[in-house]
Amino acid sequence: MGKRMGMEVAMAVAEAVGLCNIDMAAVYPITPQSHIAEHLSDLVANGEIDAEFVTVESEHSAMSAVIGASGTGARSYTATSSQGLMLMHELLPIASAMRLPICMAIANRAVSGPLNILNDHTDIMPQRDSGWISMFVENGQEAIDMSIIAFKIAEHKDVMLPVNINIDGFQLTHMVEPFEMPTQEEVNQFLPPFVPHATLHPAKPVTMGAFAMSDYFAEIMKAKDEALKNSKKVILDVWDDWAKIFGRTYKPVETYMADDAEILMLTMGSMGETAQVAIDELRAKGIKAGLVKLRLWRPFPLEEIKAVLKNTKKLIVTDRAISFGGPGGPVFSEIKSALYAEAQRPLIYNYIYGLGGRDVPVPDFVGMFEKVLADTAGKLADSYEFWGVRE
Amino acid sequence: MNIVENFDLFAPRLINKKELLSSGHRACSGCAEVLAVRLMAKALGENTVIASATGCMEIVSSMFPTTAWEVPWIHVAFENTAAVASGVEAGLKALRKKGRIDDRYVKVVGMAGDGGTMDIGFQALSGAMERGHDMLFVCFDNEAYMNTGIQRSSGTPMGASTTTAPAGKVSIGQKTWKKNMPEILVAHAIPYVATACPSYPLDFIRKIEKAKSIKGPSYIHCFSVCPTGWRSPSNMAIATGRLAVETGVFPLFEVENGHYHLSPDMPKKLRPIKDYFKGQGRFRHLTADDIEMIQKKVTAEFNKLKEKAKFLKTGNE
Numbered sequence A: 001m002g003k004r005m006g007m008e009v010a011m012a013v014a015e016a017v018g019l020c021n022i023d024m025a026a027v028y029p030i031t032p033q034s035h036i037a038e039h040l041s042d043l044v045a046n047g048e049i050d051a052e053f054v055t056v057e058s059e060h061s062a063m064s065a066v067i068g069a070s071g072t073g074a075r076s077y078t079a080t081s082s083q084g085l086m087l088m089h090e091l092l093p094i095a096s097a098m099r100l101p102i103c104m105a106i107a108n109r110a111v112s113g114p115l116n117i118l119n120d121h122t123d124i125m126p127q128r129d130s131g132w133i134s135m136f137v138e139n140g141q142e143a144i145d146m147s148i149i150a151f152k153i154a155e156h157k158d159v160m161l162p163v164n165i166n167i168d169g170f171q172l173t174h175m176v177e178p179f180e181m182p183t184q185e186e187v188n189q190f191l192p193p194f195v196p197h198a199t200l201h202p203a204k205p206v207t208m209g210a211f212a213m214s215d216y217f218a219e220i221m222k223a224k225d226e227a228l229k230n231s232k233k234v235i236l237d238v239w240d241d242w243a244k245i246f247g248r249t250y251k252p253v254e255t256y257m258a259d260d261a262e263i264l265m266l267t268m269g270s271m272g273e274t275a276q277v278a279i280d281e282l283r284a285k286g287i288k289a290g291l292v293k294l295r296l297w298r299p300f301p302l303e304e305i306k307a308v309l310k311n312t313k314k315l316i317v318t319d320r321a322i323s324f325g326g327p328g329g330p331v332f333s334e335i336k337s338a339l340y341a342e343a344q345r346p347l348i349y350n351y352i353y354g355l356g357g358r359d360v361p362v363p364d365f366v367g368m369f370e371k372v373l374a375d376t377a378g379k380l381a382d383s384y385e386f387w388g389v390r391e
Numbered sequence B: 001m002n003i004v005e006n007f008d009l010f011a012p013r014l015i016n017k018k019e020l021l022s023s024g025h026r027a028c029s030g031c032a033e034v035l036a037v038r039l040m041a042k043a044l045g046e047n048t049v050i051a052s053a054t055g056c057m058e059i060v061s062s063m064f065p066t067t068a069w070e071v072p073w074i075h076v077a078f079e080n081t082a083a084v085a086s087g088v089e090a091g092l093k094a095l096r097k098k099g100r101i102d103d104r105y106v107k108v109v110g111m112a113g114d115g116g117t118m119d120i121g122f123q124a125l126s127g128a129m130e131r132g133h134d135m136l137f138v139c140f141d142n143e144a145y146m147n148t149g150i151q152r153s154s155g156t157p158m159g160a161s162t163t164t165a166p167a168g169k170v171s172i173g174q175k176t177w178k179k180n181m182p183e184i185l186v187a188h189a190i191p192y193v194a195t196a197c198p199s200y201p202l203d204f205i206r207k208i209e210k211a212k213s214i215k216g217p218s219y220i221h222c223f224s225v226c227p228t229g230w231r232s233p234s235n236m237a238i239a240t241g242r243l244a245v246e247t248g249v250f251p252l253f254e255v256e257n258g259h260y261h262l263s264p265d266m267p268k269k270l271r272p273i274k275d276y277f278k279g280q281g282r283f284r285h286l287t288a289d290d291i292e293m294i295q296k297k298v299t300a301e302f303n304k305l306k307e308k309a310k311f312l313k314t315g316n317e
Helices: A009-018 A035-044 A061-072 A081-096 A125-130 A140-155 A185-192 A217-246 A271-284 A302-308 A330-339 A362-374 B008-015 B032-044 B056-061 B081-097 B115-118 B122-129 B182-186 B203-212 B235-244 B275-276 B288-311
Strands: A004-008 A026-029 A052-056 A076-080 A105-109 A131-138 A163-168 A176-181 A253-256 A264-268 A290-295 A296-298 A314-317 A349-353 A384-388 B049-050 B071-076 B107-113 B135-141 B192-196 B218-223 B254-258 B259-262
Touching: A009 A035, A009 A081, A009 A140, A009 A163, A009 A176, A026 A035, A026 A061, A026 B081, A035 A052, A035 A076, A035 B254, A052 A061, A052 A105, A061 A081, A061 B081, A061 B122, A061 B235, A061 B275, A061 B288, A081 A125, A081 A217, A105 A140, A105 B115, A131 A140, A131 A217, A140 A163, A140 A176, A140 A185, A140 A217, A185 A217, A217 B182, A253 A271, A253 A302, A264 A271, A264 A362, A264 B192, A271 A290, A271 A362, A290 A302, A314 A330, A314 A362, A330 A349, A349 A362, B032 B056, B032 B107, B032 B135, B032 B203, B032 B218, B032 B235, B049 B056, B049 B081, B056 B107, B081 B107, B081 B122, B081 B135, B107 B115, B107 B122, B115 B122, B122 B135, B135 B203, B182 B192, B182 B218, B192 B203, B203 B218, B203 B259, B218 B235, B235 B275, B259 B288, B275 B288
Parallel strands: A026 A052, A026 A076, A076 A105, A105 A163, A131 A163, A264 A290, A264 A314, A314 A349, A349 A384, B049 B071, B049 B107, B107 B135, B135 B218, B192 B218
Antiparallel strands: A004 A176, A131 A296, A253 A290, B192 B254, B254 B259
């Protein structure tokens, strides 16, 4: 059994990464990721992590350096937020195309402008199509667990793809939470050493990052899509491995009071816990409300989503980002598209909320349910609304 | 002369006969840059990992599914070569320390063109040099964005006509002086900075070997004649490089721990720059006054360099 303790989540994430025998980390400071970077550097400075710690001059160079290091076969880690992630954007599809199992924490933060340092999902959503495995966590325990699990998934020989773990900035990263920290022995038992399939070393020279024109490019894109889709099987297996050692079970789509629900809400990240309290209040009033939490964003869990939504009459999709001038929030669009071909599908509502760190307390979630329940004619379905925003 | 006549006798002592950038790459005929890259690879030898920027040398050598590289080689993007090389160096260091790879010394080398070094790659290079990675960075400077079609860079010399700084009725072409990249690297206080040109192959090889022997950051700025972009005859690339050196347009020198030395191939007396300009279409439009204006700058810069060599030479502190 791991050790019960309390700590700030960002620091706990660094501690968890420290249990993974990483070889190299490259980081550039940005709020609210900084505590991960600072605590990692403390661990390296105290000899608790035997790794090269490269304090680069930008996030672009952070991602470039972990790509270079991962190319040598070194277990490589970085963490960022918001503008830093946007600066890395160019390199994310290169990392996945090169099949480098880099792991990255994203302390999710609003993208400028205007400049804002607080939490939403506008930083990760533009990275959706970069070919990374992408998952969200809801609390400190999940952040710790996924930070370790990420390496095993990324480095699996049938995956070999980079992984990002989305941890809501401040609302999660800066909370002091109680959790169980795995022991080194448990992590050693769970996480095998990284065995790369090709490395940058003169013992066997390879060319990485070759130039491909129209005669090969499309095939390479298809191969990457198949690799990402096929990774789901490994993700499920690795979560099973985790459950066997640690007793905590993870699924691509998790539910709360959803089995008999007539109205469901879908959340991602830390908002799930607040929404859960709202569900309890609604249930106490006799309303059959339930919650769906989307943990795995890429590869998108199409089958699981269809299965959990098949009986509901109304679905509220919440988004912490917006596709400007588009059909609504990015999660809303994906869920709608996933259900389009289903014979029986719910009315789908979209609330865009919690932007730039705007607080969304329990009564707001209750309010969303009440508004959708009152819409008996379904007039508000298939459109989006900014929740709690002044006109 | 004896060296050429007795090449097979002398060559093995002067140069690694093994080709590490193999033939069959797609560079233009007369490309002095690819010659420089080939010589660099020979001088570095097999225990090398190269990180390359996007550019001519990258696309001509790595057309999937083929490669011209016989040493480990990685290309990621345009502006980040020095950062990629930083990561390679850090990764190899960690793995060697942990005994996961064999214990041999491997030199990490970053290479980029003038755009990938002096413009878009400038920040990553400055960061890597400041952090002190054990890395050689070589700028293959052909004085414009040749891969995209001869657009001006901060390495383009005053008066050169390019596709984004064309000579016209009211323009002499490039209106700015070439950025002095070697001096900027000297300001990073790294152990070794040198300029070189494949028209002086033995000098170039010697400098690469010296940089290889240094455990820490080093920088070589390699003048790389581009017949396609400079509109000069492809059979004159080597001669054109020699003229750049003989006129002082591109002086050959080394700076070791802050101490300046002019390279042995530098002539005592410089030729006039018009000798260098006349073989190149990019300078054809320049008037006698324009050339005079540039000549003054070249002379002044060379005099400054000579002063540095005089007062900042080894043993003269």
